[in-house]
Amino acid sequence: MMSELSVNHLLGIKDLTTEDIQLIxxxxxxxxxxxxxxxRKVPSLRDITIANLFFExxxxxxxxxxxxxxxxxxxxxxxxxxxxxxxKGETLxxxxxxxxxxxxxxxxMRHPNPGAAVFLSQNVDSIIVNAGDGAHEHPTQxxxxxxxxxxxxxxxxxxxxxxxxxxLHSRVALSNIFCLQxxxxxxxxxxxxxxxxxxxxxxxxxxxxxxxxSLEWCDVANMLRVQHxxxxxxxxxxxREYTQQFGLTLPMLDSLKKxxxxxxxxPINRGVEITTEVAxxxxxxxxxxxxxxxxIRMAVLYLLASKKKMNFNG
Amino acid sequence: xIKKELLSGKSIDIILSRLTCELIENHGDFSDTxxxxxxxxxxxxxxxxxxxxxxxxxxxVNHGRLDITFYRDDFRRRDIPLQPNQTKIDVILExxxxxxxxxxxxxxxxxxxxxxxxxxxGRPSEIELLVLIDRRFSRELPIQPDYTGKxxxxxxxxxxxxxxxxxxxxxxxxxxxxxxE
Numbered sequence: 307m308m309s310e311l312s313v314n315h316l317l318g319i320k321d322l323t324t325e326d327i328q329l330i331x332x333x334x335x336x337x338x339x340x341x342x343x344x345x346r347k348v349p350s351l352r353d354i355t356i357a358n359l360f361f362e363x364x365x366x367x368x369x370x371x372x373x374x375x376x377x378x379x380x381x382x383x384x385x386x387x388x389x390x391x392x393x394k395g396e397t398l399x400x401x402x403x404x405x406x407x408x409x410x411x412x413x414x415m416r417h418p419n420p421g422a423a424v425f426l427s428q429n430v431d432s433i434i435v436n437a438g439d440g441a442h443e444h445p446t447q448x449x450x451x452x453x454x455x456x457x458x459x460x461x462x463x464x465x466x467x468x469x470x471x472x473x474l475h476s477r478v479a480l481s482n483i484f485c486l487q488x489x490x491x492x493x494x495x496x497x498x499x500x501x502x503x504x505x506x507x508x509x510x511x512x513x514x515x516x517x518x519x520s521l522e523w524c525d526v527a528n529m530l531r532v533q534h535x536x537x538x539x540x541x542x543x544x545x546r547e548y549t550q551q552f553g554l555t556l557p558m559l560d561s562l563k564k565x566x567x568x569x570x571x572x573p574i575n576r577g578v579e580i581t582t583e584v585a586x587x588x589x590x591x592x593x594x595x596x597x598x599x600x601x602i603r604m605a606v607l608y609l610l611a612s613k614k615k616m617n618f619n620g
Numbered sequence: 621x622i623k624k625e626l627l628s629g630k631s632i633d634i635i636l637s638r639l640t641c642e643l644i645e646n647h648g649d650f651s652d653t654x655x656x657x658x659x660x661x662x663x664x665x666x667x668x669x670x671x672x673x674x675x676x677x678x679x680x681v682n683h684g685r686l687d688i689t690f691y692r693d694d695f696r697r698r699d700i701p702l703q704p705n706q707t708k709i710d711v712i713l714e715x716x717x718x719x720x721x722x723x724x725x726x727x728x729x730x731x732x733x734x735x736x737x738x739x740x741x742g743r744p745s746e747i748e749l750l751v752l753i754d755r756r757f758s759r760e761l762p763i764q765p766d767y768t769g770k771x772x773x774x775x776x777x778x779x780x781x782x783x784x785x786x787x788x789x790x791x792x793x794x795x796x797x798x799x800x801e
Contacts, residue, residue, distance in 0.1 A: 310700050329703075336687065336704040344712065345740040348690035608690075612701040 311609050315427045315434040318443035319484035327488055331453055333605035334598070341377060341600055351380035354611050356412045357405050360437070361387040361398075364416050366572050366596065367437050367447070371414050374603035380611075383410065398422065402430050411614060412607065415439075433610050441475050447571055448481035450602040452489055454595045455526055458567055463490035468520045470496045470552060471530030471579055474503050474541075478530060478571045483509055496520040497552060500541040517552050521562060528569040529554055529579045549578055556583040567591055626772060626780070627793035632752075635769040639750060640672040642767050643719065646748075650681045653717045654744075658734055659687040659705035662722035664784050665752055669721060682716075684709035688733035714742030719767075723782040725751040728763035753780055753793060 311326050319327075340348055356375050360368055368384075375382045385405065402413060412433040415423055420442035427434040438444040452462060459465055467486050473479045473495045486493050487510065494512040495502060502513055514520045521527060532548060542548045559566060568580070568589045576582045585592060627635070647653040650673070657666030663685045673681055689704035720734055731749060738744065750767035755774050772780060772795065779796040 309703055333704060336689070336707065339707050340690065340740075343740045344742060347740070349736065350690045350695055353696075609701075612696060614696060616696045 310613060314610070314613055315423070315436075316445050316606055316610060317423045317427060317434065317436050319445045319448050319481045319488070320443070322445075322485075322488070324488045327449065327452070327485065330449055330602065330605045330609065331456060333609060334449075334453055334601040337377075337604040337608070338598065338601040340604070341597075347377050347379060349379045350608055351375070351378040351611050354378075354411045354614075355381040355383070355409060356414060356607070357383050357385060357410045358437075359385045359402065359405070359413060359415045359417075361415070361417045361422075362438070364438070366599070367416065367444075370596070370599040371435075371437060371446075371603050374600050374607060375414075377600070378604055378607060378611075380412075380607070383408075398426065399429050402426060402432075406430060406432055412611065433614060435606060435610065438477055441477055441480075443481045443484075444477040445481050445485075446599070446603055446606060447478050448485035449606070450595055450599040451478075451482055451528060451569060451571070452485045452491075453602055454569065454591050454598050455491075455567065456489075457594065457598065458591060459525065461490075462486065465491045465526060466494070466524045467491050467526045467528060468494045468496050468514070468524040469528045469530060470517060470520070470554070472501045472533050472541075473497055473506065473530070474501045475533045476530050478528075482528060483511055487511075494520060494523065498542050498548070517554070518558065521554075521558065521566065524566065526567040526569065527554070528571070530571065531573060532575055532578050545578055553578060554580040554584050556581060556587060559584065559587070559589055569595060572596070621799060622797045624795045624797070625792060626753075626795050627770060629785070629791035632769075632791045632793065635752065636668050636672055639752075639767050639769060640669060640676060643669070643673070643750070644676060644678065647717065647719075650678055652715075652745075653682065653719065654709075654711050654713060655681060655683040655719050655721055656709070656734075656738065657683070657685045658720055658722045658730060659685055659689075659707070661724070661782065662720070664786070665723050665750075665782075666721045668784075669750075682711045684711065686720075686734055686737055688730055688737050691733040691737040693729060693733065709741050712742045713738065713744045715745050716742070718744040718747045720747065720749045722749070722751050724753045724755060724780050725749070725763075725765055726755045726758055726780075728759045728761040731763050732761050752782060755780055 309329055312323050313321050414435045414437050416437040417439050420440035422439045423434055423436035436445055469479050483493050494514055496514045570592050574585055657663035685708050687705040687707045689702050748766040751765045752769040754765055754768045754771045756771045777798055781794045781796055783792050785791050
């Protein structure tokens with residue numbers, strides 16, 4: 307069977323078709339087998355060079371992308387804003403074009419500004435993969451979240467997923483909403499009024515401010531991190547109060563007496579959005595998410611690279 | 621398009637029996653041997669061979685399926701990429717005798733990719749190749765089969781299609797020619 311993605315860059319889930327997402331999943335299934343072999347490497351991208359540009363801190367996403375690239379045999383160069391000329395006042399396009407002059411085929415970029423990836427794709431000649439742009443999208447995270455749900459529940463159609471926490475500042479939430487809806491799941495967001503965007507209901511999601519009731523409703527709960535660094539003003543009185551209202555504990559889950567799946571995109575604030583007991587319980591698929599992240603990113607890079615045809619004429 | 625029957629179900633059955641005997645001759649009780657079906661079509665031939673081996677009193681033969689999509693030498697050269705199939709090899713191949721099983725050997729490029737791919741599972745002591753159909757004189761690489769069902773002479777414009785009764789109505793091998801030849 308043959309197919310390819312409808313897009314040339316991965317900028318956001320919004321641009322993907324349901325078929326694109328299914329193709330990424332089917333490809334990731336095979337890469338998941340690859341990364342569990344005695345030798346976890348395939349030669350597919352050996353003639354591709356990928357630049358990882360991280361204008362914002364990241365541990366997990368960056369490591370995950372780098373592992374995915376290496377397991378596909380791509381060459382990689384890394385760049386982080388703190389140790390670069392960005393602090394000397396260079397513009398984004400100049401930075402990226404300088405890197406592309408060194409013959410780089412793909413760019414994986416994390417940037418604090420929403421739309422940075424789209425902007426780049428319109429202004430430079432390279433395949434762009436968005437690894438998170440401000441509070442806009444984080445497509446690979448949404449793909450790996452949905453892939454992890456699919457792994458546990460087979461099909462996402464009709465599944466009920468609640469995203470809990472700081473929806474306002476969360477790119478993970480937005481990408482997850484798009485991705486889950488395209489796969490036929492029902493999505494609800496839950497959090498303090500101040501952290502729920504005013505017009506979120508226009509995306510077709512339900513809004514709730516009651517964690518207990520949302521847990522009773524859902525099959526899967528995705529607990530977002532409280533992003534202290536993005537909160538320039540106080541959105542809730544105290545962390546303690548947030549935890550009392552929206553913190554997930556093991557007794558709450560046990561009292562539901564149902565097969566509920568708990569996810570978290572990391573990094574976890576243990577004892578804030580979820581307790582240690584929940585994070586380490588059988589309800590949690592947090593570490594599966596991390597493993598699946600590498601497979602999903604391999605699939606995305608592989609499928610995008612396959613669209614850049616070999617050119618022997620310079 | 622003209623379809624010419626190259627092998628009937630009966631002939632395929634006789635050929636599979638012969639190939640099974642040849643395998644038994646070289647591999648005895650198969651304790652050190654792993655049969656690997658190459659995805660997608662070699663897996664179907666492998667299933668037939670396993671049934672034949674069981675009929676000869678040899679069951680529990682180590683086997684697996686290998687997909688070579690990520691090892692192909694035409695990545696970024698095809699118009700539309702191929703979708704990968706499942707790889708399932710639960711045995712460590714270090715020091716084992718491996719036999720690749722495929723339906724049609726043509727240019728030899730898939731087998732080259734398979735030789736590359738198989739090393740992710742350990743270093744076999746030897747690797748052999750079994751094919752149902754050998755489209756001879758069309759090789760692009762120095763690769764030859766160790767066990768051959770039938771040799772076929774064909775042009776590059778033609779196709780050889782192996783069909784099984786599980787997917788169509790009968791076991792049959794066709795030579796498919798375009799109309800203008």
